[in-house]
Amino acid sequence: MELLSNLALGFGVALTPLTLTLAVIGCFLGTIIGALPGLGPSNGVAILIPITFSLGLDATAALVLLTSVYYGAMYGGRISSILLNIPGDEPAMMTTLDGYPMAKAGRAGDALVISGVASFVGALLATIALAMVAPYLARIAYKFGPAEYFALYALAFATLGGMASNNQAKAALASFIGLAIALIGLDNNSGFYRFTGGNLHLADGIDFLVAIVGLFAVSEVFVFIETHGKSSAVGVKLGKVTIPWAEMWSTRWTMLRSSAVGFIAGVLPGAGASLGSFMTYMMEKGIAGDKGGFGTGVAKGVAAPEAGNNAAAGGALVPMLTLGVPGSGTTAVLLAVLMTLNITPGPTLFADRPEVVWGLIASLLIANFVLLAMNVPMVKIFVKILTVPPAVLLPGVTMVSFVGIYSLSGSYFDLVLMIVFGVMGYVFRKMDIPTVPVILGILLGYQMENNLRHAMTLSDGDWTYLFSSPIAAVLWIAAATGFIAPMFLRGLLKRPPTPESAIED
Amino acid sequence: MIRTDRIFGVVVILVALAFIASAYNLPAGNMFDKLGPKVFPIIVGIGMAASAAAMIVRPDAEPDWPAMKSLAALVFATVVMIAYAYMLRPFGFLVPTAIVAAILSYQIDPKPARAALIGVGLSAGLYVVFKYALGLGLVALPRALMG
Numbered sequence: 228m229e230l231l232s233n234l235a236l237g238f239g240v241a242l243t244p245l246t247l248t249l250a251v252i253g254c255f256l257g258t259i260i261g262a263l264p265g266l267g268p269s270n271g272v273a274i275l276i277p278i279t280f281s282l283g284l285d286a287t288a289a290l291v292l293l294t295s296v297y298y299g300a301m302y303g304g305r306i307s308s309i310l311l312n313i314p315g316d317e318p319a320m321m322t323t324l325d326g327y328p329m330a331k332a333g334r335a336g337d338a339l340v341i342s343g344v345a346s347f348v349g350a351l352l353a354t355i356a357l358a359m360v361a362p363y364l365a366r367i368a369y370k371f372g373p374a375e376y377f378a379l380y381a382l383a384f385a386t387l388g389g390m391a392s393n394n395q396a397k398a399a400l401a402s403f404i405g406l407a408i409a410l411i412g413l414d415n416n417s418g419f420y421r422f423t424g425g426n427l428h429l430a431d432g433i434d435f436l437v438a439i440v441g442l443f444a445v446s447e448v449f450v451f452i453e454t455h456g457k458s459s460a461v462g463v464k465l466g467k468v469t470i471p472w473a474e475m476w477s478t479r480w481t482m483l484r485s486s487a488v489g490f491i492a493g494v495l496p497g498a499g500a501s502l503g504s505f506m507t508y509m510m511e512k513g514i515a516g517d518k519g520g521f522g523t524g525v526a527k528g529v530a531a532p533e534a535g536n537n538a539a540a541g542g543a544l545v546p547m548l549t550l551g552v553p554g555s556g557t558t559a560v561l562l563a564v565l566m567t568l569n570i571t572p573g574p575t576l577f578a579d580r581p582e583v584v585w586g587l588i589a590s591l592l593i594a595n596f597v598l599l600a601m602n603v604p605m606v607k608i609f610v611k612i613l614t615v616p617p618a619v620l621l622p623g624v625t626m627v628s629f630v631g632i633y634s635l636s637g638s639y640f641d642l643v644l645m646i647v648f649g650v651m652g653y654v655f656r657k658m659d660i661p662t663v664p665v666i667l668g669i670l671l672g673y674q675m676e677n678n679l680r681h682a683m684t685l686s687d688g689d690w691t692y693l694f695s696s697p698i699a700a701v702l703w704i705a706a707a708t709g710f711i712a713p714m715f716l717r718g719l720l721k722r723p724p725t726p727e728s729a730i731e732d
Numbered sequence: 733m734i735r736t737d738r739i740f741g742v743v744v745i746l747v748a749l750a751f752i753a754s755a756y757n758l759p760a761g762n763m764f765d766k767l768g769p770k771v772f773p774i775i776v777g778i779g780m781a782a783s784a785a786a787m788i789v790r791p792d793a794e795p796d797w798p799a800m801k802s803l804a805a806l807v808f809a810t811v812v813m814i815a816y817a818y819m820l821r822p823f824g825f826l827v828p829t830a831i832v833a834a835i836l837s838y839q840i841d842p843k844p845a846r847a848a849l850i851g852v853g854l855s856a857g858l859y860v861v862f863k864y865a866l867g868l869g870l871v872a873l874p875r876a877l878m879g
Binding site: 393394396397400402403406407414419422445451452453455616617618619621623625626627633634639642643646649650657658675676680683684687688 | 805813817839
């Protein structure tokens with residue numbers, strides 16, 4: 228009953244003309260962003276954050292807009308996977324395996340419809356599961372003290388870093404670089420300036436939005452200049468779109484199973500949507516066996532990864548909202564959204580700002596129906612947009628990034644800093660150093676240090692206090708496992724190669 | 733053979749040492765803040781140096797760096813963008829944006845006439861969207877001309 232009254236509160240907030248309009252705009256932009264190769268959920272949301280804030284929307288409205296973009300990008304990623312064999316973003320990678328063969332066999336329309344419905348099922352079930360699970364997790368999170376939070380942050384870095392790179396040392400280095408950047412500027416507790424080198428521009432620290440837009444959006448331009456945008460979509464054709472009811476009905480169990488597995492993969496810190504779609508595809512391939520024909524263009528092969536990655540996108544919101552710890556690159560960007568809005572995610576969010584949490588969940592439910600309408604009957608519009616050449620798209624993205632950051636601070640220093648982060652993002656990507664842990668470090672550095680200092684003051688300088696409670700001990704063990712296990716699993720579970728143009732979700 | 737990972741590792745270690753040295757000069761903690769502002773940065777600095785050392789000991793295969801020509805193009809793009817950052821205030825939005833967008837477009841797909849058109853189109857289009865649809869306070873032209 229509590230759930231229903233909470234949802235009623237949420238729909239009360241979400242069902243205003245303004246938020247509904249924003250949800251529709253967000254879904255539309257998100258689907259485009261997801262569909263365009265080179266733009267995924269994380270860099271798509273990243274370039275829109277500064278603009279959204281310059282509009283002066285209130286917290287709920289800004290959150291509705293940006294999460295609609297997030298869900299929309301998850302839906303849109305499949306369009307270029309199916310039509311071009313290029314994933315629009317990394318989680319949509321598995322969809323190419325059966326989606327592109329279907330398109331080559333002249334069944335692109337069927338593949339788009341089935342995967343669109345699978346996205347809907349996965350995202351809808353995950354949003355409902357989020358509404359049911361999150362309050363319970365928030366209640367557990369009340370038991371967390373500074374030692375537990377410090378361990379939790381360590382867990383987030385360990386698992387996200389462990390999954391994101393092929394080299395554990397590089398993942399760890401990325402996390403530490405992020406933390407070091409977060410420490411620049413005024414230390415609120417002692418009133419001392421740290422690591423500014425006397426530069427006044429650095430006194431307030433480095434704005435995480437500058438870092439995010441630089442690492443995720445500007446770096447993309449460099450990649451495209453180097454490759455000359457080989458992923459042009461000119462000449463894509465899509466015939467009449469009909470709904471293959473019988474075939475869709477035959478994938479119903481695949482969609483439901485994949486939604487469940489995808490949701491769980493999303494909740495686990497660090498795993499995220501890419502792992503969700505990978506696991507569900509492999510699971511369904513195993514269940515279907517050799518006769519299933521996976522890889523040759525079967526409906527189940529597009530239904531499984533799409534239900535999986537959209538469910539994982541919903542699942543990833545659970546740790547982000549209840550604990551303030553993002554489970555993936557995109558949720559790290561959404562955490563940046565919340566922090567800019569002065570909303571502190573965590574258990575208190577559910578008690579203090581229920582209208583934000585439940586308004587968000589209600590608007591996600593609404594966004595799903597909007598997205599189903601956009602991605603099935605209206606899919607042809609997005610196929611048209613897909614033909615925008617990179618020579619228009621990437622300069623456009625760069626200019627939007629510049630204007631966004633400039634309108635936030637009006638300072639050329641932040642723009643130069645953004646370019647520096649862009650160069651850094653390009654070099655790191657070349658060297659296989661993951662950039663998501665850098666973002667996570669910049670976002671969590673302040674709180675991580677505060678919790679450590681608080682814990683040490685409570686324990687009067689006794690370091691064993693960090694490991695003394697059962698919850699903290701479990702979190703530390705999980706962190707160690709999450710960091711070390713991928714080293715051994717890597718040989719067993721060869722992840723499919725990541726295309727250059729895609730960023731970790 | 734010298735590898736990228738090794739050079740990068742050495743640079744990171746030097747930065748980490750400077751970071752630790754800088755942290756060392758911060759005051760120590762007190763009763764109300766046991767660690768003070770210096771301990772966590774030192775931990776982070778040590779972590780940075782340790783991971784960089786691991787990269788030096790076991791470097792990955794050499795990254796696929798672009799050829800000299802592409803590298804020069806990338807450096808040029810960086811310089812252009814930095815120049816843009818400094819031009820935006822004194823010269824207004826329209827002219828620098830058109831030039832920079834055209835250059836970046838040309839660099840991705842070298843068709844001069846089309847790139848120029850894309851530059852002008854993006855500049856004008858984005859100006860309309862930002863100024864009138866989103867209401868951002870952009871200045872269109874150089875301040876001197878605006879009087």
